[in-house]
């Protein structure tokens with residue numbers, strides 16, 4: 724515990740001093756290393772609520788570092804500018820700012836995803852387990868949804884037009900068993916996010932293969948990603964390969980590492996201790 728708190732304190736003093744340093748990037752990199760060490764030590768904390776609180780403190784600082792050094796708010800080549808001149812509080816959740824670009828954020832390498840062989844498995848508490856190709860997903864009913872994307876690191880990208888299949892259509896096809904209440908969506912290389920089935924049934928929640936009229940770029944989760952516009956973007960699992968229905972809520976990758984379990988941007992549910 725103390726070793727974790729000591730590292731958080733050291734990271735804080737580095738982060739505080741970083742902007743006035745001659746080489747701020749070096750200070751951020753060092754702080755990131757120290758916070759990674761702290762995160763590894765979390766496994767030794769047995770008290771689960773305390774572990775999650777510490778994880779939230781670490782995750783919050785890591786998100787600040789992402790904003791300070793990793794996020795380039797210029798649209799990369801081939802990505803259309805998203806609107807940034809919107810000043811409507813009903814459109815921009817608290818604490819968010821608009822970016823014209825589309826930052827790429829994920830852990831691990833971008834997996835090799837051949838659209839011709841990619842499959843999505845619907846399993847767990849279902850009447851019928853499904854393994855569907857992209858063509859089979861399309862046949863279930865293609866829709867387009869225009870929605871905003873809100874990342875917990877504080878950028879929002881407005882007006883994304885997603886093309887995909889509603890998760891509700893998949894749930895209807897597979898048949899959720901009566902005891903199924905939640906789901907875990909898994910993505911490559913080793914990622915997941917949890918949601919209540921009710922949230923997945925929302926009509927803006929899709930497994931998407933298209934974005935703004937083009938195939939979803941590999942860096943953004945192509946060939947297939949989950950899109951959950953009403954939650955922070957970490958719930959929008961890229962390179963999605965499995966939807967597993969459960970009779971309980973099982974935390975996903977970030978939910979186990981200090982992010983909020985629900986992640987509603989309008990309520991600023993960023994971290995586990997918010």
Ligand SMILES: Nc1nc2c(c(=O)[nH]1)N[C@H]1C(S)=C(S)[C@@H](COP(=O)(O)O)O[C@H]1N2
Nearest residue numbers: 826827828829830910914943956957960961
């Ligand atoms: N498979 C996978 N999906 C993922 C992630 C990841 O690490 N792996 N990161 C999530 C996070 S934290 C964010 S903010 C969004 C970013 O999506 P983007 O890169 O298309 O902007 O993807 C989410 N989906």
Ligand SMILES: [Mo]
Nearest residue numbers: 828874875957
């Ligand atoms: Mo994120």
